[in-house]
Amino acid sequence: MNQYIAIVDPYSAGSLLAGAIRKKGVGCIAIKTGETAPAVFRRNWHASEFDDVLIDNPTVKTTLERLYGNRLTHVVAGCESGVVLADKLSEELGLPSNGTDLSRARRDKFLMSEMVRAHGLDTADVFQSEDIQEVANWAVARNSWPVILKPVCSVASDNIHLCESKKDVIRAGVKIIGKKNVLDLINRAALAQGYLHGTEYIVDTVSLEGHHKVTAFWAYHRSVAKFSRIGYDTMTLLPFEGEVQESLRRYAFDVLDALGIQFGPAHTELMWCENKPILVEIGARLTTGLNAVLSGICGSICQLNETVDVILAPDRFHDFSKDKLTFKKRASNVFLVRQRPGRLVRVRRENELRQLKTLYRLSLSVTPGEPLPAVLGTVTLVNESMDEIKEDILRIRELEQNGLFELEHNELCAQPGSLSADSQG
Secondary structure, three states, X not given: OOOEEEEEOOOXXXXXXXXXXXXXXXXXXXXXXXXXXOHHHHHHOOXXXXXXXXXXXXXXXXXXXXXXXXXXXXXXXXXXXHHHHHHHHHHHOOOOOOOOOOHHHHHOHHHHHHHHHHOOOOEOOEEEEOOHHHHHHHHHHHOOOOEEEEEOOOOOOOOOEEEOOHHHHHHHHHHHOOOEOOOOOEOOXXXXXXXXXXXXXXXXXXXXXXXXXXXXXXXXEOOOOHHHOOOOOEEEEEOOOXXXXXXXHXXXXXXXXXXXXXXXXXXXXXXXXXXXXXXXXXXXXOOOOOHHHHHHHOOOOOHHHHHHHHHHOOHHHHHHOOOOOOOOOEEEEEEEEOOOOOEEEEEOOHHHHHOOOOEEEEEEOOOOOOEOOOEEEEEEEEEOOHHHHHHHHHHHHHHHHOOOEEEHHHOEEOOOOOOOOOOOO
């Protein structure tokens, strides 16, 4: 190979990068931040897709220089856990990079919020501490409930809690501080974040030399059920044009600038509150799984392809950014989420899900006999008509109401509800 790209922790949507890059005749090197992939990402880790697999250690930079020299043109993050190392290696090797000055702020959600606020942008109220009593005292003094509690460097929507009281905060904090997270790392602190009332949006982007392009807008819909108050039941791909989208675009670009994200993909979560966007958090990596390509499936650009072009064909980035973007199809992800904890006996009506008119993909993440995960699966719907997609969403909810998931002791998981529905962040 005359050219190699190194991908740090090529998991989640990052697992798609290797295949897309290799199709261009370019070699791929995997750099893992740990000996084994975290369990949450293990099913989409395939060593055979890479020309080489390296484990992070003090000599990894020297190894890259010795084995690949000037044939290595980029080091990029595959998922959230790879962001800091990708910044470090790309900077040290003199390759395109977001640099290390703001690396911590791109992972640490407290520093992230503080940095964005320092640039004059609206963010949620946040507080972090290694002492849960300090976090609880902050929440009490703030006296505006509920608050969200989560790990400072959380990923995959791990250990997110809705807290209505000081007792809730302490109970949640005990589950977070000092405990191992889904990346197999110890949570050093808990982050408290003021609850934001409004509609949540996602802005997926790709950047090159400080210029940014939106590759997709998403809107989350929350269930009205109390148990899913901070969870989601659907997320829908939005048109590129609109007054809200334009406000989201400007704000997201300002956040990217504030955090020094000038190269590669990013995934920005925002709440629309009182007619303006407010930052929830941002990831300097590809969006979640299939969402990195779904806007392309619907007839427009997608984040994965744009990221590959920024790496391998950067001239296309500027040429394409002037075109008006439209979709030929619409899309929604419908989350199948548990009503209550329990062990699954069986999925009773899976065949009816597979017969939905607008079904594009059904992904179930449940195994009979095991405790139910927070998210039981995702149904991706794609069609020219949003009305037909909505009809299928109603059908999915009917199936849930009528015992789609059978639990032990003949309990039926009848309704959706969860703290989260995002598989990466």
